[in-house]
Each structure stands twice: as C-alpha cells, then as structure tokens.
Amino acid sequence: MASIRIDQAEGLRRLIEKPAPRQLTFLSAAPDADKSAMLLNFGASLAGIGASVLLIDACRRTRGVAAGLARIQAGTLLQASRGEVRLADAVLPMPQGFAIAALGQGERSEFTSRDRSRMETLFSGLAANNDILLADAELDNEDALPLTAMAQGELVLHVADNAASITAAYALMKRISVHYGQRSVGILITGAAGERAGAIYQNIASVAGRYLALEVHAIGSVPEDEHLARATRQGRTVIDAFPTAGAARAFRDLAGRFSRCGPPATGRRHAASGNAMLGV
Numbered sequence: 001m002a003s004i005r006i007d008q009a010e011g012l013r014r015l016i017e018k019p020a021p022r023q024l025t026f027l028s029a030a031p032d033a034d035k036s037a038m039l040l041n042f043g044a045s046l047a048g049i050g051a052s053v054l055l056i057d058a059c060r061r062t063r064g065v066a067a068g069l070a071r072i073q074a075g076t077l078l079q080a081s082r083g084e085v086r087l088a089d090a091v092l093p094m095p096q097g098f099a100i101a102a103l104g105q106g107e108r109s110e111f112t113s114r115d116r117s118r119m120e121t122l123f124s125g126l127a128a129n130n131d132i133l134l135a136d137a138e139l140d141n142e143d144a145l146p147l148t149a150m151a152q153g154e155l156v157l158h159v160a161d162n163a164a165s166i167t168a169a170y171a172l173m174k175r176i177s178v179h180y181g182q183r184s185v186g187i188l189i190t191g192a193a194g195e196r197a198g199a200i201y202q203n204i205a206s207v208a209g210r211y212l213a214l215e216v217h218a219i220g221s222v223p224e225d226e227h228l229a230r231a232t233r234q235g236r237t238v239i240d241a242f243p244t245a246g247a248a249r250a251f252r253d254l255a256g257r258f259s260r261c262g263p264p265a266t267g268r269r270h271a272a273s274g275n276a277m278l279g280v
Contacts, residue, residue: 023150157186161200186217223247227247
C-alpha cells in the first residue's frame with residue numbers, strides 16, 4: 001500500500017533532504033509544449049536563487065525541452081562522450097542563468113554498450129558538478145529510463161489540469177511501479193492551484209494508494225496563467241517577462257522552498273568537465 005502525502009512543504013523536504021547532488025528526473029503526462037515551458041521556467045527560477053542548474057534533454061521519441069532551441073546545434077552529450085565534440089560545446093549556457101544539453105536526440109537507438117557506459121559516467125559527473133540537475137526524460141519500450149543513473153535520483157511526474165494528462169499520469173505511474181517497484185514519486189501540477197490542484201493530487205494519490213507500489217507526494221503547483229503562454233511565445237521565461245504574474249510567483253515560490261528545505265547552493269558554475277567550467 002502506498003503512502004499518500006499531500007503537504008507540499010513535506011514533499012519538497014523529502015526531495016531536498018537527500019545527499020548531494022540534487023538530481024530530479026521529470027516524466028511528463030502533459031503536452032510537450034507545457035512540459036518544456038515548465039522545465040525552462042523551473043530551471044530559470046532555481047538559477048535565480050543562486051544554484052548552478054543543468055537541464056538535460058533525454059527525449060528521443062517525444063519533443064524534448066531542447067528541441068525548439070536553435071542553440072542546441074553544436075553537439076550532444078553522446079557525441080561528447082565519444083570525443084567527437086568538446087563537452088563545452090554540448091553543454092550550453094542560457095541567458096536565463098542555467099545550462100542545457102541534449103543527451104543524444106535521435107542517436108539513442110545507436111547506443112552501444114560502450115556508449116552507454118561512457119554516458120552513465122558522464123551523466124553522473126555532470127550531476128556531481130552542478131547544484132541541481134534536471135532531466136527531461138521518457139520511458140522506453142521496456143519502461144526504463146534512458147540511463148540507469150537517472151533512476152537513482154528523484155522521479156517527478158508532471159501533470160497538467162486536463163483529463164487526458166491525468167489519465168496519462170495514471171498510465172505512467174503504473175509503468176514506473178511495474179519496472180522500478182516501490183519508490184517515491186513527486187507530483188508537480190501545472191495549470192491549476194489551490195483547491196483544484198489539491199483535488200488533482202488527491203485523485204492521483206488515491207489511485208497510487210489503491211493499486212500501485214508508489215509513495216506519492218506533492219511538491220507544488222503552478223496556476224493557469226496567460227502570461228506564461230505569452231512569455232513562451234516570446235522565447236522568454238515568465239519570471240523574466242512578467243515577474244508579477246501568478247505563474248512567475250509560483251515558480252519563484254517553488255524555487256525558494258527548494259532553497260529553504262535544503263542546504264544552500266554552493267554557487268558553483270556549470271561544470272563542463274572535471275576541471276573546465278561553463279559560465280552563464
């Protein structure tokens with residue numbers, strides 16, 4: 001039987017009171033555009049509190065967070081692990097204060113066992129050299145994450161406030177439970193706040209508690225806000241374009257609670273390798 005927790009502060013505390021580094025792997029049940037907007041704004045809000053943040057696009061079949069960014073052209077982490085490009089060219093600083101990299105895009109089907117070993121080492125090194133690593137991931141045909149190291153961090157399920165997303169979230173939870181067994185999963189809701197977000201949490205937690213071997217806890221919510229969509233169309237984050245908007249306040253609050261629940265950020269710059277640093 002799963003443990004059901006709805007308190008957001010407790011959920012964040014459970015995410016953060018872990019040995020460093022802070023590694024969060026996101027699986028989204030929301031449309032790709034909503035997922036990307038959430039991750040970019042979350043990354044920017046975490047960078048805004050002084051954390052070094054690396055966002056990795058590990059998607060191949062769906063549209064990942066880096067897919068719409070023209071700057072992700074220099075190379076992938078897979079190519080860097082093979083020595084085909086410099087790591088500094090694959091881990092790119094963004095003007096919002098965080099760095100972003102693509103795992104392999106369409107190349108992942110070509111991973112050899114040696115590639116995978118190198119990628120596991122590289123991923124773990126990047127996680128260790130940044131305050132927070134956010135992975136935009138998806139499950140493969142065998143319900144596994146792209147890299148074993150991704151499952152060693154915290155899993156966060158992103159859910160939007162619509163019936164299709166909630167139904168997709170149930171399916172994702174079942175796949176996680178079958179493949180990874182009993183473990184903790186955080187829930188982040190976008191497009192809803194207050195009582196509505198609480199009701200979504202309750203429904204998801206009820207399903208997890210009755211049918212799945214998952215410990216579900218809420219980590220936060222972001223309300224529906226036209227300013228978020230407007231900022232996205234402008235290629236900006238809402239905390240930059242519309243800092244007083246409800247969504248901007250929600251992202252800042254979420255980042256601030258990360259800061260208060262865990263140890264202070266070290267102020268490290270984004271590590272492109274063991275010794276070299278990428279500035280932002």
